[in-house]
Amino acid sequence: MDDVRRGRLRVYLGAAPGVGKTYAMLDEARRRAERGTDVVVALVETHGRAGTAALLDGLEVVPRRTVEHRGTTLTDLDVDAVLARHPEIALVDELAHTNAPGGRHAKRWEDVEDLLAAGIDVVTTVNVQHLESLNDVARAITGVRQQETVPDAVVRRADQIELVDMSPEALRRRLAHGNVYAAETVDAALTQYFRVGNLTALRELALLWTADRVDDALEAYRTAHGISDPWPARERVVVAVTGGPETETLLRRGARIAAQSAGGQLLAVHVLRGDGLRGAPPDALARQRLLVEQLGGTWHTVVADDVAAAVLEVARGVNASRIVLGVTRRSRLAQALSPGVGTEVIRDAGDIDVLVVTHPHAGGRRFRRPPRRGTLTGRRRLLGWGLAVAGPPALALALDAATTWDTLSIALMLFLALTVGVALVAGLVPALVAAALGGALSNVLFAPPVGTWSITEPRNALAIVVLVAVAVGVSAVVDLAARRTAEAARARAEADTLAATAAASLGGEDPAGAALEALREALRLRRVVAQRRAAPAAPWVDVATAHAPAAGAAPGAALDAAPGAGPGAVPHDGPDDGPTEVPVTDALRLVLTGRTPPPHEVRLARAVGLQVEAVLERDALRVEAGTARAERERGAMRTALLAAVSHDLRTPLAAIKASVSALRSLGDAIPADERTALLGDAEHNADRLQHLVDDLLDMSRLDAGVVVPRRAPVALDEVVPAALAGVPEGAVDVDVPEDLPLVTVDAALLERALANVVENAVRYGGAPVRVSAGQVDDVVVVRVVDHGPGVPDDRKAAMFTAFQRLDDAPRGHGLGLGLAVARGFVTADGGTLDAEDTPGGGLTMVLTIPLDGGGA
Structure with a gap:
């Protein structure tokens, strides 16, 4: 099978749910089928949309595989059946879907890879928020994390990607007309996920991602066809x-x-x-x-x-x-x-x-050349000038004593060597002096006629000129090499310092302080302080500092300021040159204390200051992001509250109003048993309304952070019966030993939390529900066990989110606040509330409660 042609993948990429991806896929399938192509529907989800379901008529549908999971019947893509049928084209909806247990793979996109490998062309759909790289971005926009994602590489490898888009206003009209979701969920959808801002942002994400894919395709085409000239498709x-x-x-x-x-x-x-x-x-x-x-x-x-x-x-x-x-x-x-x-x-x-x-700096020098004197010590400069001035006369006297040699040629070579030596020691200018003296002495002492400035032999004159020229050239080269060596060493040291400060600023509890400490050690300073100000006229405030340990102190010990010193003061246990202020930005500066740093070190300090500024900005952005996230969550909660109130609170109010209106208008004309039923119905709905209002008030208290527990030692066998007061008799089996140690909690909060958990278990798990308690180490564990349908692992976290009803629970079963309030109260009391699977099926809620410090 190695020679089997790989199938082609076509992806309909949706900007948002409901834009018509599946409809477009089925419409294409019908067109291809009419042209005689062998097309089958491997899996298509219509979601109850009549227009989409109508397009399935006339298309061959491969039966799905059926799976029993936790008492629920699930259907999914049957890859083996599609491979056995082996059509030309298979339609596979929802590429990012997670498969039911028992299949070939965990994810549907892996099943699609098997179909493509078998030579079957696949047409599929996916929404932009399900792309792995955009998952966090989509969550930040919509407030909803998509649990099902597909790697970007899978979609990018597609042979064709078609964007299915629709304006936010048009999509909202589709929702309002009931063409996307059921009527009872439209209001909540329009006020939450399908807001105009959300849809606009998702649309932009889809357009940008698709544009990048088009760029990749264009670049691949240019590379494949050897096109090197630019094609300016965009600016x-x-x-x-x-x-x-x-x-x-x-x-x-x-x-x-x-x-x-x-x-x-x-x-x-x-x-x-x-x-x-x-x-x-x-x-x-x-x-x-x-x-x-x-x-x-x-x-x-x-x-x-x-x-x-x-x-x-x-x-x-x-x-x-x-x-x-x-x-x-x-x-x-x-x-x-x-x-x-x-x-x-x-x-x-x-x-x-x-x-x-053009710009104001045109025609000037690129960078100022660093002064040579900064790279030489005073002793070395003095030695160099001594060699330049005294060296040529001393060498001339020594050569003059050797009368038997061909002294001119030897003199020229030795004077050249001396000039190069002076250049190595002291640089260009002393070497030029040495070259000039060497040339003059060669002329006077060794070139005939000796003792005069005249030269009778042209070759001698040429030799002396060549000496001076070569000496000057070699001196310049040696001087340049010395400068470049010094610059390279300095650049390497600066790079090492910047790398050290960058590494220090990436982690730890005080990254800004760690970067300053690396700078202080590199420049051998006593203290480095970073200061910021809020405005140009505002005072400077210390935001990070690093200073050397005191003499004799342990490694890492801080150096204390002198008594009475102000902010940023430096301890005076040794001489220094005073503080040096290094401006970094308009709002940040560094104050260096110790020796006065040279210009290149000031430049390095400024670069480190920019790293510190980036660290401080990162921390500020992290705080702002946390605040924005909290505000976004509160906004989502308020929006969900409005949507919930419009449905859940209206129902009991309508029932109460209907009962009261009937009693008021008909009065004694209503038979006694019907009056009793109406009064009972009004009372029941009033209790429901009271329960809903209590949950809303509790959730608002938790959201505002005003729940302050009043902890005291409490016996658990006294709290549990009070929490079960509102539960029907016989619905709960209780096993709470009387000899359990006391728990240190707010009894009222624990009672409300247990009541919510038990009521939720009775409502959704069915009776009987078992409540048991026992001591484990230094905590008491309370388990609320039901044997209902249970909750999938990937949905357990969502159970504790406000306004969440799992498995699309019908309205009239509360606002979805019970478990959110319960966890909030338990957490405020210092405990935890988690969900586990019940052996044999069902759900177990586990509360851990701290013991009293003194035990029983």
Whole structure:
């Protein structure tokens, strides 16, 4: 079977439930069947929609496999039957579905893979919120986590993907007309999941995901056909970033260009030199990278020796339509010696448009050259100047004593060696002095006529000129090599420091403090403080600090400030050069205390400060996200409450009103037994209404966080009977030993929680329900056991969510708050409430309750 052609996969991707994916799939199947194609319906879910079910007429349907699971009959895709039938095309609905137990695979998309491997073409459907990569995003939008997902790679491998879309208003009209869900669920659906904002966001997600898939297909086509020239299907703007002061101007210009067309993209490309030497300051690059993110673009770093070739390679690789460059900052002399990156990009760009943007920094030097003196000690500079001034005369005297040698040639070689040595020790300027002195002394002392400045032999004159030229050239090369070595060492040290601070800022309880500590150790400072302010005129406030341990203190011990010192004060146990303020952003600065850092260390500190700023922003965003999530959950609860009130509270009120109206209008004309029944019905519905209101009030108290338990030692055998007061007689078997130790709880809260759990078990699990208790270690465990249909493992967590009814329980059975209130009360009391399967079938609710500290 190795030569079997793999089947083709076609996916109808829905922007939201109800947009018509299954309808479109069946419509395609009917068209293909009319053309003579062998099409079967392997599995299609109509969800009771008449229009969808009508399209099944005339299509061959493969029988489903039947599974008995926990007393429920389930039907699912029969893969073996489809493989045995082996049609040309099989329709398989709901690709992300989880299969019933006993099948080939756990997920339906795995069954589809088997059909494709057997050479059967498959047409399937899936909603965008079921894609694995978008699951969390969809949950953040809708407040609902999809339990069933499909890997993106499965859908991306499809031969064809067709987006099934509908405007939010049109979809809501379909729901309102009852074309999607049953009439009794429409109001809740419209006010919860199918809000206009939710549908608009899901629609945008589907469009963006599909657009990326189209980009992949276009790139695959270009690669397969060897097309290297860009096809500007959409505006992609590549901005060449140098890290210089003009970069922000270029990025903003590129962002404006990209925004002029729908779906435009901004890509910033920074080329690092392959020799490892530092180019742009790291703090400048960090600020520019942040700006790119704020503009909605992406940052790309490339290592290459040829900057122009690297920029063009990236532009062609992303199918860019335009490249943005800045006017060169090189001097006219430098431009005359080499064309520059901009000229090379324009020359080789081909069909890609190149925009050269002017800026205030054009025509200047790229970066200031670091001073040489900063890399040499004072002793080394003094030694170098001594060699440059005294070395040539001393060498000349030594050579003058060797009268038997061909002293001119030897003198020239030795003076050259001395000049190179001076360059190695002290740099270019002393080497130039040594070269000039060596040339002059060679002329006066060793070139005939000796003792004069004149030279009779042209070759001697040429030799001396060559000496000076070679000495100057070698000195320049040696000096440049020394500078590059120092820069490379400094760049490596800065990279190591940044890597250490980045690693420190990724974990731990105080990531900002850990990053500052890594910086303090690297720069050998006594104290580093990060300070923030809320506004330009606001005072600075310490937000993170790192300081050296006191002399003799244990490793990691803190250094205490002097008595009476203000915020950010530094302990005075040794001399220092005073604090150095390093501005990072308008709202953040670092204060370095100890020795005064040189400029390159200040630059490094600023880069670390940007990391600290990112850490602080991340923490702030995490707090904001938590607050937003809590507010979203409260909003969802309020929306669900309104939907629930419109149904559940209306029913008992209507019954009470009907009974009272009949009694008031007819009065004694109603027979006594019917009056009694009406009064009983009104009383029963009033009790139901009271129970619903109590649950709503309890849930609102829990949501507001105002439930404060009043714990005291309580005997459990006194609490359980009170909790069962409202349960029909004989519905519960109780096994609570009297010798159980006391539990430290709020008796009222525990009673309400037990009452809700038991009532829920009696209502859905059937009688008899067993309530038992026993001691396990330092807790008392109460079990409420029923033998009803039970709850699947993947739905147990949802049981404790407010306004949830499992298995589509009918209205009139409460608001779905009982277990949510019960868990809230038990948690407030310091216990836990969980659900387990009952051996033999059913559900067991397990309450763990803390004991009194003194025991029984």
